[in-house]
Amino acid sequence: QLQLVESWGGLVQPGGSLRLSCAASGFTLDYYGIGWFRHAPGKEREGVSCISSSGGRTNYADSVKGRFTISRDNAKNTVYLQMNSLKPEDTGVYFCAADLKKPQPMCAMMGVDYDSWGQGTQVTVSS
Secondary structure: OOEEEEOOOEEEOOOOOEEEEEEEEOOOHHHOEEEEEEEOOOOOOEEEEEEOOOOOOEEEOOOOOOOEEEEEEHHHOEEEEEEOOOOHHHOEEEEEEEEOOOOOOOOOOOHHHOOEEOOOEEEEEOO
């Protein structure tokens, strides 16, 4: 009943851009911290970015800092991940997740802190 649905990913060339969307169903997304995670081939799942319930605090993995931007559109009950200057190593399955505990001023980059997960979407960066 509580669902997060990612938009389709796809194939993009190195240096290109892609925006992922995470739409909430069954709860109001702006009340909660949201994280983006990815699972690349041969690697463990890693936190990519997160945004606090208030939208005032964000975190990014060192590998994507300066290239990726997380944002909220509360009117659409949606969180976005804008990915620029994409590299082949950005390839993987991307997941969004919601921390359904009471609102906090900060967000977490650890998967254990999240309660509701989307189904994941494949992003492939290749020439």
